Amino acid sequence: MANFAIMGFGTVGSGVAEVLRMNGASIAEKLGEPLNLKYILDVRDLSATPYGDIAVKDFAVLENDPDLEVVVESIGGAKVALEFTRRALMAGKHVVTSNKELVASHGKELLAIAKEKNVNYLFEASVGGGIPVLRPLFQCLAGNQIEEVVGILNGTTNYILTRMVKGGVSFEDALKEAQAKGYAEQNPAADVEGLDAGRKICILSDLAWGKEVLPDRIHTQGISGLDLRDVALASEAGYRVKLLGRALRLEDGRQAAYVAPHLVPESCPVAAVDDVFNAIMIRGNAVGDVMFYGRGAGDLPTASAVMGDVMDALQHRAKRRDLGWSESADLADFGGLSMKWYLRGNFPAPEGSEVLSGGAVIAGPMTAAEAGALAERLGAEALLPVLE
Amino acid sequence: MANFAIMGFGTVGSGVAEVLRMNGASIAEKLGEPLNLKYILDVRDLSATPYGDIAVKDFAVLENDPDLEVVVESIGGAKVALEFTRRALMAGKHVVTSNKELVASHGKELLAIAKEKNVNYLFEASVGGGIPVLRPLFQCLAGNQIEEVVGILNGTTNYILTRMVKGGVSFEDALKEAQAKGYAEQNPAADVEGLDAGRKICILSDLAWGKEVLPDRIHTQGISGLDLRDVALASEAGYRVKLLGRALRLEDGRQAAYVAPHLVPESCPVAAVDDVFNAIMIRGNAVGDVMFYGRGAGDLPTASAVMGDVMDALQHRAKRRDLGWSESADLADFGGLSMKWYLRGNFPAPEGSEVLSGGAVIAGPMTAAEAGALAERLGAEALLPVLE
Numbered sequence: 001m002a003n004f005a006i007m008g009f010g011t012v013g014s015g016v017a018e019v020l021r022m023n024g025a026s027i028a029e030k031l032g033e034p035l036n037l038k039y040i041l042d043v044r045d046l047s048a049t050p051y052g053d054i055a056v057k058d059f060a061v062l063e064n065d066p067d068l069e070v071v072v073e074s075i076g077g078a079k080v081a082l083e084f085t086r087r088a089l090m091a092g093k094h095v096v097t098s099n100k101e102l103v104a105s106h107g108k109e110l111l112a113i114a115k116e117k118n119v120n121y122l123f124e125a126s127v128g129g130g131i132p133v134l135r136p137l138f139q140c141l142a143g144n145q146i147e148e149v150v151g152i153l154n155g156t157t158n159y160i161l162t163r164m165v166k167g168g169v170s171f172e173d174a175l176k177e178a179q180a181k182g183y184a185e186q187n188p189a190a191d192v193e194g195l196d197a198g199r200k201i202c203i204l205s206d207l208a209w210g211k212e213v214l215p216d217r218i219h220t221q222g223i224s225g226l227d228l229r230d231v232a233l234a235s236e237a238g239y240r241v242k243l244l245g246r247a248l249r250l251e252d253g254r255q256a257a258y259v260a261p262h263l264v265p266e267s268c269p270v271a272a273v274d275d276v277f278n279a280i281m282i283r284g285n286a287v288g289d290v291m292f293y294g295r296g297a298g299d300l301p302t303a304s305a306v307m308g309d310v311m312d313a314l315q316h317r318a319k320r321r322d323l324g325w326s327e328s329a330d331l332a333d334f335g336g337l338s339m340k341w342y343l344r345g346n347f348p349a350p351e352g353s354e355v356l357s358g359g360a361v362i363a364g365p366m367t368a369a370e371a372g373a374l375a376e377r378l379g380a381e382a383l384l385p386v387l388e
Numbered sequence: 389m390a391n392f393a394i395m396g397f398g399t400v401g402s403g404v405a406e407v408l409r410m411n412g413a414s415i416a417e418k419l420g421e422p423l424n425l426k427y428i429l430d431v432r433d434l435s436a437t438p439y440g441d442i443a444v445k446d447f448a449v450l451e452n453d454p455d456l457e458v459v460v461e462s463i464g465g466a467k468v469a470l471e472f473t474r475r476a477l478m479a480g481k482h483v484v485t486s487n488k489e490l491v492a493s494h495g496k497e498l499l500a501i502a503k504e505k506n507v508n509y510l511f512e513a514s515v516g517g518g519i520p521v522l523r524p525l526f527q528c529l530a531g532n533q534i535e536e537v538v539g540i541l542n543g544t545t546n547y548i549l550t551r552m553v554k555g556g557v558s559f560e561d562a563l564k565e566a567q568a569k570g571y572a573e574q575n576p577a578a579d580v581e582g583l584d585a586g587r588k589i590c591i592l593s594d595l596a597w598g599k600e601v602l603p604d605r606i607h608t609q610g611i612s613g614l615d616l617r618d619v620a621l622a623s624e625a626g627y628r629v630k631l632l633g634r635a636l637r638l639e640d641g642r643q644a645a646y647v648a649p650h651l652v653p654e655s656c657p658v659a660a661v662d663d664v665f666n667a668i669m670i671r672g673n674a675v676g677d678v679m680f681y682g683r684g685a686g687d688l689p690t691a692s693a694v695m696g697d698v699m700d701a702l703q704h705r706a707k708r709r710d711l712g713w714s715e716s717a718d719l720a721d722f723g724g725l726s727m728k729w730y731l732r733g734n735f736p737a738p739e740g741s742e743v744l745s746g747g748a749v750i751a752g753p754m755t756a757a758e759a760g761a762l763a764e765r766l767g768a769e770a771l772l773p774v775l776e
Binding site for chain 1: 523692694
């Protein structure tokens with residue numbers, strides 16, 4: 001029998017318990033031993049739940065139990081979660097998490113502790129919810145040089161954008177709808193300003209090239225400033241506006257990563273990904289483009305990924321997953337990245353640009369810095385990158 | 389240093405050598421040791437190629453080399469490939485393959501030998517070419533009960549169907565185009581009659597539920613009988629015609645698997661997958677629907693998956709991947725499967741059916757046997773299942 005614990009009994013933590021309840025028999029069969037939920041650590045009183053008899057409030061109980069092998073960290077944030085993760089790893093427990101903030105900001109340190117202690121620190125659920133994407137990236141595609149990772153990494157903003165594109169609803173109204181449906185939090189800044197997508201593209205970048213990219217080092221632009229006119233003009237011209245996280249390796253060996261709303265051509269499979277769905281496209285020098293698609297959030301989808309990692313940690317007890325990233329990546333500035341740009345305003349179309357309706361054009365390729373300067377000179381009211 | 393060999397130096401085999409040439413440095417870094425291509429086994433004379441000095445014609449050289457750890461089987465078919473795979477596993481070598489025919493027909497036996505000899509037999513490349521799908525299925529989604537797997541598993545037929553749908557080209561002409569482009573073989577039966585997709589859906593089914601499903605036991609219908617009129621009428625009504633392999637678990641615990649052209653609603657992400665691309669959708673009881681998309685064939689994409697498996701086999705030297713399937717699945721007959729059906733002909737629309745233009749209707753849900761009887765009674769000229 002293998003014992004595990006859940007720390008933090010919110011959406012994800014309770015989802016993990018539910019997945020074990022639903023699928024415990026088949027999980028035991030695949031593992032070759034029963035998987036037992038031994039503790040749930042939460043500050044709240046769980047005595048009225050079916051889990052009252054395994055609820056604990058003192059982390060030391062988990063830390064000091066030699067029969068506890070795996071700890072699921074679903075506390076969130078990077079304070080208590082960081083402390084407990086460090087201590088659990090130091091105590092020789094495998095740790096599995098969905099906490100993108102913690103992995104993006106402290107993954108390097110935590111993976112180094114895991115290596116030292118010969119345990120696993122796994123976090124498939126931190127990107128794309130239940131969609132298998134990190135393990136395919138570092139394992140199935142290991143024979144490739146990864147060239148680019150780009151994706152719709154945040155379901156809340158994709159829902160809002162879908163409502164703007166298909167419903168002609170303003171950003172403010174679409175946000176209110178998303179909040180009413182429980183897709184957006186009352187303080188939606190982490191989603192709509194692109195911070196959540198930023199953490200995820202950093203984790204993807206860390207794994208793709210093995211070098212740390214911290215969220216506060218990358219250009220992050222959300223969708224709160226998006227004008228419905230641009231969404232409509234882009235649609236007319238055969239593009240969808242999507243908030244993308246993008247990480248790439250430049251020809252000079254440097255890396256780049258950023259988050260911004262893009263015009264995506266309808267022919268690109270990412271363009272058709274609507275509502276709360278996520279999709280991540282990975283380009284390798286052997287495989288070409290592969291795409292992974294599914295629900296990027298929600299209790300059971302996220303718990304599916306967590307449970308997969310719990311099982312993987314147990315299957316790699318003896319020889320841990322060799323996973324980690326090292327020193328800081330050599331990052332190119334966003335301003336130096338070259339691509340095409342959508343501009344709109346009351347100005348004559350720049351030479352060589354593609355003219356859309358409503359005073360909009362697509363110009364370039366040129367660098368972000370050049371595009372910014374051009375937009376300023378022309379007095380453009382909108383400037384958005386175009387995915388090619 | 390880890391030594392491997394390639395058996396069969398055709399499209400896939402030479403692709404694997406090329407991927408090693410392209411990415412050898414990063415592969416060595418990830419493995420923690422150089423990966424060395426020690427032998428290429430082929431009946432042809434390779435002395436004029438850059439690989440002349442490692443070419444061998446006698447399998448016993450591989451079999452008897454104690455320093456050879458991994459063998460890539462890219463011979464194809466189920467004769468020589470079967471014998472050499474058996475012998476390589478018996479000799480304690482890990483074997484990696486893209487050979488769907490062999491895995492679908494003899495996987496159970498070969499995995500049992502691998503288990504006995506404590507080596508890996510891996511075949512990610514046998515389904516979906518370079519798309520990571522088997523490992524996500526058996527590993528990342530291990531916490532789920534898999535409910536259904538459905539996908540576009542054959543790039544050749546998807547190219548033909550795309551030309552029929554978008555170009556209004558007849559099946560015969562689209563096939564000729566595909567042959568001219570090198571997508572279809574001169575004898576295209578294995579592709580167009582659905583045999584290739586059938587082998588792949590069997591492998592997916594084997595892994596999803598751990599029980600053997602042999603290709604000759606499943607209903608397999610290809611696209612050679614497809615009428616351009618039905619493709620056009622379906623498009624008008626918001627459907628795309630796609631050749632799908634489909635495997636599902638029924639409520640009574642039995643399984644089903646089959647291959648047939650389906651009407652797929654445009655809102656389903658699989659509908660937008662065109663040309664030679666493949667897409668596989670997996671439904672789990674926790675994760676919901678996830679989809680995997682990319683190039684389902686080609687030298688480098690397929691070699692990408694093979695190389696990922698070679699690396700995985702070496703990383704799981706000490707403790708093999710616990711992979712395999714057991715006794716025959718309890719299969720439901722195709723005739724008993726219930727779904728909606730597209731029918732066309734000169735008959736009054738059956739009660740409760742949805743009327744399309746051109747004498748076509750969508751009726752049901754009813755079983756395949758009932759639909760067949762109805763089509764016969766009405767004298768229908770076309771009968772196709774509809775994916776819901």
